[in-house]
Amino acid sequence: MSTTETQHSPAQNGTNAAQNGKNAGQNQAVTQSLKSHSLAWLEDPEHGIRVPVTEIALESSPNGLANPPLQVYRTAGPGSDPVVGLEPFRTPWIEARADTEAYSGRERNLLDDGKSAVRRGAASAEWKGAQPVPRRAVDGKTVTQMHYAKQGIVTPEMQFVALREGCDVELVRSEVAAGRAIIPNNINHPESEPMIIGKAFLVKINANIGNSAVTSSIAEEVDKLQWAAQWGADTVMDLSTGDDIHTTREWIIRNSPVPIGTVPIYQALEKVNGEANQLTWEIFRDTVIEQCEQGVDYMTIHAGVLLRYVPLTANRVTGIVSRGGSIMAGWCLAHHQENFLYTHFDELCEIFAQYDVAFSLGDGLRPGSVADANDAAQFAELDTLAELTQRAWEFDVQVMVEGPGHIPFHLVRENVERQQELCKGAPFYTLGPLVTDVAPGYDHITSAIGATEIARYGTAMLCYVTPKEHLGLPNKDDVKTGVITYKIAAHAADLAKGHPGAHERDDALSKARFEFRWRDQFALSLDPVTAEAFHDETLPAEPAKTAHFCSMCGPKFCSMRISQDIRDEYGSADSQAAIAGMYNGMREKSQEFLASGGKVYLPELQVPANQGSSSGGLN
């Protein structure tokens, strides 16, 4: 069941949407190409669940037949005013379980926002929206989705996810119970729409945002969050390392319809003035609790960087390139002690279990160049991540495992297969990987190639890479380019995996293309704004959008028109039966010929085993 509500444009906040920034009149283009998109709902009244989807209205075919609207997965959320934030719609679900309590929470500490905040006595743009009271599990309770799933309990979060994925809720419950999928949703982030990360489900993508010591502001980061979610980011990581880290995160979480991930060691490092040696377990634990109370849904923890693995990186071409990995390696070396994230891992599990925060086990020793791919350091750490996965599961804490990085194309598959085997199917979450190092400025592309390959073999979530990777901080255009590029990789992998329904959007778009329904072709594309703008560069006039030709062939000759003639002549069931008969006759003759020792190059018809008809590979 589904209903349609208000008009909503995924780019309504956008004034700078087209990829190449070259097109005048973009705002008008936004309006034109997205006006057929609307917010609709999948409804499950029995369980009181409704899931937002984007509905794309389509025009009729030239033969007059209507084309049904297409509903597609939607990450944009209902939209929010940044200074107000989103409705905490999951709160009733959480409260109904009666296993959590509100509490006063950790005391505010100005150093959470860095030295500038301490000097000023405030962050630069304090959060003035609703100040939610933090919740945690009541003593002795575990409040993770994995815990419920293992008990056989189907939560509203699981119902939401099942409706969203179009699958049976038992698949959701059983995959979460087995650790093969996670639903990252901290009980202190009740604004977020549940989503699932696991290889049995649609491949997800993450977008990184966050300020740095060099540049950017809170408002910009909130804008990037909304922008990323609108174009299709399934989760967003806030990797801020500059001023106002706590407050920036508050703005982000309160406005985020998608799960938020962080790397808490970044903030902990700021609290010790950037001196890795000064880090302690106590400072780190305090930072983790701070973030648990704010509502961070998953945290990258570099607990696999063990002291004895560090020397394995010494003769690499690019050493340790993970920032968190090098912080922990630096700490281990400075103290000649084992990584405190490893030695205190059980305590982290106990904390995460109280809020339902998921681990994202960081790959601090991932290769930073194709020369270092699949080396001893990388795989040694993976063994430890597998061990930690098991330990987290003993606490019913959800886990995913991070992966590289820079890997030449032929070595990509080994990464996911090895991770899946060692980590017993825990979701794999990879950065790219980039399949070559030679194209800075285009690393969204070098990495999307590796990402498609690794997702095809079971990676559950792909961390995007923007064109600025290795060169600078992404701006809003870069965020969009990264998100769209990774939607392509994820969708291509869904198609390759034969995910049910994945081909519907391809088929609808291709039908629109074949029928010269230009507006539908734009509307069905991952980025309608850019598609329409590119078309208009060559043929800007409005009538061209309904013209029965395109710029490649011009108005005189049209390959699609000839195809239509062929369909008119041969497309009927009768014609097809006659053709089949003709080819069966040919095949017999051909087989006779082959049996008598003829060459194989006769123009016989070869129908591949997986093709029952001429309509292609996905049906």
Next chain:
Amino acid sequence: MSTTETQHSPAQNGTNAAQNGKNAGQNQAVTQSLKSHSLAWLEDPEHGIRVPVTEIALESSPNGLANPPLQVYRTAGPGSDPVVGLEPFRTPWIEARADTEAYSGRERNLLDDGKSAVRRGAASAEWKGAQPVPRRAVDGKTVTQMHYAKQGIVTPEMQFVALREGCDVELVRSEVAAGRAIIPNNINHPESEPMIIGKAFLVKINANIGNSAVTSSIAEEVDKLQWAAQWGADTVMDLSTGDDIHTTREWIIRNSPVPIGTVPIYQALEKVNGEANQLTWEIFRDTVIEQCEQGVDYMTIHAGVLLRYVPLTANRVTGIVSRGGSIMAGWCLAHHQENFLYTHFDELCEIFAQYDVAFSLGDGLRPGSVADANDAAQFAELDTLAELTQRAWEFDVQVMVEGPGHIPFHLVRENVERQQELCKGAPFYTLGPLVTDVAPGYDHITSAIGATEIARYGTAMLCYVTPKEHLGLPNKDDVKTGVITYKIAAHAADLAKGHPGAHERDDALSKARFEFRWRDQFALSLDPVTAEAFHDETLPAEPAKTAHFCSMCGPKFCSMRISQDIRDEYGSADSQAAIAGMYNGMREKSQEFLASGGKVYLPELQVPANQGSSSGGLN
């Protein structure tokens, strides 16, 4: 042996280079980032051969050690003034074989340039450079590289190619003799630098240019040719379908250092006023001879679109999307006769053998959507292309075979393996393939994903796709984006195939990155202009290019610095021996433990079978 000559910038013609067109001061950026590139020569004085390469000068490492310059494959040619053209440096090689003759050639026909030229009495910008006299084989001779190779003759063209590829010339000769590689170089295009297309060699890319009835001029197309070659196109196809086709091609060929391909049916169709039914073998043959005399190096011939295959496309989602394919299908249906390209194929072979024009056997029935991938129509045509390959080889004519198109990722590999088997290793030349239909505006990316996969398994040349695919005609920026994207796909496939030396550029760039040699990182990238411009958006000051930090982490903390500390402490041979000893001890203990029934998750060291050291996958 190699020598270095004048400074030369691959972007010297460019005023509009950066991909996203957002950066002010681009011309300055061009100068800065490319000044370390120079034209150098690989010399083979014994055979009088010298091959141009681009030499990239590198700075010293922070430890004071010099980094040798890197020489990379160069397609840009020596550069030419468009109105003069390039030096015909291959003429002495051709004349020395004494198997060709100059002759008067076919008479100029104004209709070669379309109706506007007939009306005006001239093309719009007649070629005024040197008017070469056409050559052809003397009666009874075959002048193809395949013919020489089969005789055991090593030509200067083969010597040139071997020096260029860094391989033994016997590999070149034997692969050409066997039909597994081609050297497309018409004797009437003596300006071109020989290159080879075959799976034993570096993966090549093609860029399409050409005007259409809707837009563009001769000067623009020549500019696009030079631009494409400068950024790395190995061949260029002129797909013009508008006015001045003959004259546009003359300008292009006289200025092209790379082989030029065409689809002669496009021009033939213009000669019959766009009416496919009016096409005849005679008009087509005359067009082919016209183009042979001009110097076209390879021609796409849609001889596999047989009458009986046409109905197989009737129920496809996107019918026939190849323009040439639909022209021939339209002709077959209109006349109820077999495709004249098929019935006259032997005559085409006889013509091509006189000029050394290579076939590019067109896949007129390729799928235009993932739904139609690997279907009966596509594979029926491939069977016929295999038959035609054998027929061309009987005439010693060089052949490559074209492939799709739109193919979901998991079905890509089957395409190249089937083609290689059926066509006995004849080079495969594919358009992408695009692995999803849902991203118009980003089809350079959707197709680069498929291109990497198909090249990994043996496709020899990749036809680029620009961001404008399906939407409009590519401008100069689009051409560059398409070329760089396809250089990425081709190079990633070379790495995956373990092509000797392919990883040198990756390793040099990664070393520069690790050592914060920013200028070297830009210079070594496929697109130095964009890399430098992106860096400068965040950190524009000149000192930042030598700063020991980047914008991601800021000046305070640097993961690369920690890695350097690790290297200083553990990177020596003694340290590494000690580490190896430690790990051998650990492994023994671990094996004991496993033997006694322990868990596999102990943090033992796992060294993959193909990795002898920690220095990565390609060494």
